[in-house]
Every structure is written in structure tokens, then in C-alpha cells.
Amino acid sequence: MCQEMKKYLLFFKNSFEEVLVYRANLAFGFFLKLITFLAFIFIWRQIASEGNEIEGYGLDGIILYYLLTQTIDSVYSSNCARLLREDILSGNLSGRLVRPFSKIFYYFAKQVAQVIVEGFIHIILTLPVLIVLPDIFMNLDISLSSVLLFIISIIMAMIFSFSLFFSIGIISFWTKQSGGLQMVVKNAARILTGDLIPLDLLPFTFRRFVLFTPFAYILYFPIKIIMGGISNAEIVRSFIIVIIWISIFNFLNLVLWKKGLKKYEAVGI
């Protein structure tokens, strides 16, 4: 078991180093994302300056919300879909198939490495905002339990994202290209994850629908946990929903993987 784990830790370590090679590139990418965050600040500042109340948040609260979406959005990574698609298209998957390791864990280790490196870079680059806008951080509900629950929710969001996008990657066995489907999911998720607007500002019926999908638990819920205002019962319910969705997608992945391998053409052999 220990020996088995070592293999995946090695994949993780290699991917970690691979991602770190382009750390400046990643940092600049996030810096540009912070400029996008600036757009949201301008919009909500304008709304507040016209005498409107931003219900449940206030200006500082909403700014913090958008900052946190930018900081943790690396958990919603679709990298595994791209890697798997490229491996299927190029035939590189053949080399991995004959080696004694779990392919799903291999891609998972790679995704985790990327999410961790990006996550750390995001946190470091977010720190200057703490100096420029210290007041917004008064909206954080920092306690040991909220931090722990936040971390658990982030880990679950990451596992769900991997499961979802791995399914999309597997579809490349049949369609060769699955970038289009990935785009559909990513774009639809902009509103469903709370990336564009906090879900509790949406109309009630729409919000109820979104809360049954797994997307609400990728960005919105972890952020609400750390910002406070969510009951323990809601947190438990959210964890159960995510676990159900993770199980569904992992079952789907196992079935599709087996069927997909039969369709695999092993280009290059």
C-alpha cells in the first residue's frame, strides 16, 4: 500500500516541479485575473454609489466575495480533461496503459499538483489587497472550525471538478476532440458556481435549482463558509450533495474508461 502511494506521490512531485517551472507565467496570469476582479469592484461601487443596498453583503462584503472567487478558482480546474484528450489524440496514453499504475490516480496527482501551486500563487498575490483594502477582511468569519470546514469544502470541490472533467476527457475516446463540451460546462458554470454573482442574490427559484447541482459547492459554498452566514445543517447537506455527485461521476468514469479503452486506436504504435 505504502509502495503504491509512493508512485503517486512521485507523479505529484514531478507535476509540482513541472508547474513551478512556469511560476512567473502563472503569477502574471493571476495578476491579470485580479484586473478582472477590479471590473467587479467598479461595477458594485457604482451600484453602491447610486444609493443602492447590496443586500446581505454591503460593498466590502461583495468585494471580498469576488476576491475570494478569484483566489480559489483554481480548484475548478479542467486540466485533466485537456491532458487526457492530448494523450488520447497523440497516442501517448499507450505508454501509460502498459505501466503498473492507476491511470485515474495518475491524472488526479497531476491535477492536485497544479491546483496547489496555482492556489499558493493566488494567495500570495492576494496579500497586497489585504494592505490596500484592509476593511473588506472584517467580513471573514475566522475560527478554527470555519477554516477547517473551508479546507474540507475546497478539497471536495477539487475532487468533484476532477471527476467531472475526467468524464469529459474520456469522451475524447469517441469524439477525439472534447474541448467544445468542456467549454459548454465551463461557461454554464460561470453563473452556477457563483463566479459571476453570489447565488444568494439570485431569484429564489433559480437559487433552489442551482443548490441541487454540484456547481454551487465549488466556489459559492466554500466562500460562504469562510464568510459566515451558513448553518451547520446547510454545510452537512452541502457535503452530502457533493459526495453523491462525486460518487456518480466516479462510477461513470469507471464505466466510460472501460468502454473507451475498447475504442482507443493507439495512434503512433
Place this chain on the structure above:
Amino acid sequence: MKLSGFRKHMRIWKRLIKLELMTDMQYRLNFLFSFLGTSAWLTSELLFINFLFDKYQTIAGWERQFLILLVGFNQLWVGGLYFLIIWRSLTHIADQIRRGVADRIFTLPVNTRFFVSVFKIDWTSLSIMLNGIFLIIYVLWEYDFEVTFLNLLFSLVLLLLSGWIIYCLHFISMCTSFWIKNSASIMYFVNVLDRFTRYPYEIFTKGVWSFIFTFIIPIVIIANVPARAFLGILDFKYVLYSITVAVFLTIISQVLWILGIKRYESSGS
């Protein structure tokens, strides 16, 4: 460029456009999903605007229909020019420069700048432009805007000028790969502008930001200026600003291109 030279380049481009269409149509299902993906993006964006205007009557003095019109114009440059023509082309050449394998392209008997800027058409992005046209027609139909032929013509000219500005900015981002090799994040710069251009510029033009967002990061003059010309409510000074920025960026991009080619390092024969 002489007229015969121009004709030759147009012939080459026409052939490339056909070839890229054939490539994209190889993966028809992916092509269809890309269309759905852009529709998902638009739906998210329109839902966001609707939720905002359900809560707040106006933003910076503008009503819902003007924001929808702005999204329409934004989609015209994003889809009709940026993603359809230049994104794939310039990303491809930036990657070839990074790997030092662009020699073949640099030695072709054509205008190299023209060739690297347009040689990879992304047909899947055509849907973005169609979405834009659809939105503009919808706003005209639904809200009884009166548009004269002259305003339409003026707006098209300004849209082309905006397109040229976007192209120059992206070309400058691409040129950085001659110096820093991996310019993937820098090339994300235009995507960042995208979000700002979908809102009325009054939100972003307060105090010193007015100068920054007009001349340094020219978001003000991209979708707003053609949209306002379309409605016949454009402040003429923005036409002058647009021309100034376009001329300035043309010079900068050409100088960087010439200096960059001199720095190009080939990886082999």
C-alpha cells in the same frame, strides 16, 4: 504593398480559410459543442445582467437594453475578429517562437506579419459573432431604437478601428515571446479587457482612471464607442482618442515585431 501583392495575399488567405474550415469540420460534434459553449456563455452573461437590473433599475444612468447592446458589440469584436481570426493564429506563432521552430514561417515569400496574424482561423468562434448580431437585432426589435444608415456606417468604421486596436494589443503581447519565451499569460491580456468592455464606460472613467482606461488600457474605446455611434449618442472626442490610440499601437507593434524577429532564436535546422 502593390495591388497584385494584395491580391496574392487575399488568395492565400482564402485558401487558408478553406483549409481551416475543413480541419474544424473534421470534428463536427466538437464544432456543435463549441456553438453550445458560446451560447452557454451568453446565457450566463444575460442572466447576470437581468439579475442586476431586476434589483437595480439603472447602472451609471443606463438601462438594461443598453447593457445588452454593449454585450452585442462586445461579441462582435470578440467573436468576429479576436477569436475567429487572430487568437489561434497569434497563439500558434507565439508557441513556435518559444520552441524556436518558426523559421519556416519567417522565410515564406509573403508578408510575414500578415501571415502570422491570420493563418489559423477558428471557425468554432463564428457563433460568438452570430450571438452578437442576434443580440443587436433583438435590442433594436424589442426596444424601438432608431438607427440611421449614417450611424450604422459610422459604427461599423469605429468597430473596425476597435478591432484594429485589439489586434495590435494582442500582437504586442505575442511579440513578448521573442524575449520571455513563454508569453501565454501575457497573451491573456485581451481576455481581461473583454469583461470591462461590456459595461458603460461611465463606471470606469472617474478621476485618473479616465486617462488609464482610455489611453493605457483602452477599454473605453472598444465596445462603447461603436455602440454609442450606432445610437447616435457618441461624444466626438472619443473618435479622436480611438484614432490616436490606434496609430500609437500600430507603431509600437511594428517596432516590437521588427526588433523581435532580430532576437528570434532558432532551435535547429
